[in-house]
């Protein structure tokens with residue numbers, strides 16, 4: 001079997017187009033411009049790229065972008081004070097603090113200082129609790145993007161066996177909650193799981209989010225299963241020349257694509273959906289804050 005490639009880049013472009021349409025209606029019909037504030041602490045090169053990309057795409061869909069770049073030595077109290085200001089700013093409907101934060105900061109404390117209604121990352125403990133109990137919440141962007149692609153490919157996911165490899169708060173746990181909400185039978189596997197290969201072989205849907213390059217080989221994949229690869233790992237690529245690197249996922253693409261029915265590539269799969277869903281969450285947060293109907297198809 002040769003897998004259908006789920007094109008996350010093209011899917012993300014369609015999501016951004018939908019967001020742009022909703023932003024235009026908010027402006028024309030209600031005089032409201034959604035605003036997203038992104039806070040970056042320090043100079044981590046990858047985070048700088050992501051934050052720049054977020055700002056650019058925010059503006060492209062017609063929203064206001066507010067970027068706050070803080071020195072790596074910023075005191076936690078100063079970051080908390082900035083969050084408080086953004087919480088009380090009516091022009092800001094979404095707040096995102098780029099992770100990871102410098103070591104001297106307590107990530108949980110910082111995230112939980114964000115107004116849950118503006119928490120477009122969906123990481124605040126209130127949103128985690130709402131998602132876990134099946135109530136309306138802000139949904140973390142990466143799992144939301146994965147779910148959108150799965151729903152688009154399969155329609156109903158009801159009754160399917162899903163294995164999520166990885167138990168992070170940002171991807172693994174919320175992904176499992178979302179799949180449960182779709183009436184999948186969900187297993188969360190992790191570094192201590194016994195007989196991981198056998199667990200994965202049972203799955204109709206495999207979501208790999210462990211951060212280990214090419215850890216999942218094709219012979220773990222059930223014939224026809226759908227593979228969603230969340231991993232983005234940079235590895236050496238001597239075949240491209242000295243000192244060159246390339247991106248790979250948590251799944252060994254070529255061998256998994258031989259067995260799977262559908263698969264997301266890396267790059268160009270889940271990654272682009274993360275920023276598209278951030279924009280979707282911001283327009284959703286803005287609509288909710290103004291008591292207006294939520295955009296259809298942009299949240300769960």
Ligand SMILES: Nc1nc2c(c(=O)[nH]1)N[C@@H](CN(C=O)c1ccc(C(=O)N[C@@H](CCC(=O)O)C(=O)O)cc1)CN2
Nearest residue numbers: 050097098099100121141232267268269271272274275
């Ligand atoms: N507050 C948050 N911090 C972080 C999040 C997050 O969702 N919220 N996620 C990641 C980083 N991230 C967005 O912030 C992100 C990662 C990857 C991509 C992406 O499009 N990747 C491309 C490849 C990019 C490359 O060439 O290096 C792809 O997969 O095709 C977008 C956003 C951690 N921090």
